Amino acid sequence: MSEAPSNPTNFDPRMVTRPDPALLNYYILVSLCSFIAAPFVFIPLYIRYSTMRYTLDDEGISMSYGFFFRREVYLAYRRIQDIHVTRNIVERWLGLAKVPIQTASGTSGPTMQIEGIRDPEPLRDYLYQQMRGARGLDESGPTTDTTEPDAAGTPDDPAALLRDIRDEVRRLREKLEQQA
């Protein structure tokens, strides 16, 4: 799986609403691993799959799943600290990936585990771009707006500028007085 040069501008985060259907296959395989207990393992996983919803908006990402035990997580992009991408061999065969993301909360697991993502690279890059500090340190800092000296080379001092204005107005006034 070579990493395709992902183009974050081509990626529409609003399209990520449901896990990929292959996730259900993955869940079937996972539950088959427990042989005799497979149906009992599969039912919660099936509910999880069929109720899983993602919403990626401009500010953050939310995820909800569960029917009897409903869970919703919302987190803001700016609070993301760690983005993982994990793919075990079965997931790779099915073309899936997990994207666990972590904020500064003290939970032992990931804050949010985005599952069933086909081609995780664009999503990962999108989250990365939204993350704090991804675009360098000057991105949101106060820009010291230094005005460029104009053609006449007036100094950058407001007092000097105002003095110039005053002189100009004075000249105008004198001219007007002469005409009068």
Added chain:
Amino acid sequence: MRAHTEKAAEWVYRGLWSILASWFKVPEQPPELPAAGGSPVRTFHPSRRFLSYLKFYFWFALVAIDLGLAVLWLLVFLSSHLAGLLLAPIFLVVMVVPDIFAYVAIHLRYDTTWYVMSDHTLRCRRGVWLICEHTITFENVQDIHVRRGPVQQYFGISHIVVETAGSSEGTHDNAFTIGNKAIMEGIDNPDEIRSLILERVRRSKAAGLGDERTERPEPTRWRPAEITLLREIRDDLRGCLPT
């Protein structure tokens, strides 16, 4: 002769890699970082000495386990010559085959471990069966640990653990897959890497907890001299227009 064996080993290893890449979808290329304003990106493996370090443990375990197995076989042989001779091939297979796998696994582990550093970001990727990738920005880094055990000291390598905020008690098993610790194993220039990261962390004024730098520039206040000038302008303009 030696050159031939090396060549053959290289060839076998390449073949193994192509199988891994095509069947097991193990990426051969290093991970990439989105272009971050043309800042230089450093892509590297752990130090070659990390490989020696892993192999040291490999030989240590190999000698210990195989010696144990040899002693066991000797006991069987002494108690019954026939059983000893019959069991000899099985013992040989048990002694040799796992060693080959382990040796190849060490090389694969080394070759699939990548560290990518840009001006703002660190990305680590590792794993063959379970491929884990971890991305953090230096803006969020809280602390950096450099760890070195006695054996690592001998090989001149260190582990660097870069932590972000949060207290996830990731056991060693899942520390790579989830959690807030980016672990760089087998670094032979830890001081350089550490100061590089620290310097980037220091450049950030934020606390690293998701807070924005919102300090706004002070609202410009007019100084008395300017107010005097403004009054003069106003008075001039007043005089300008005939009331």
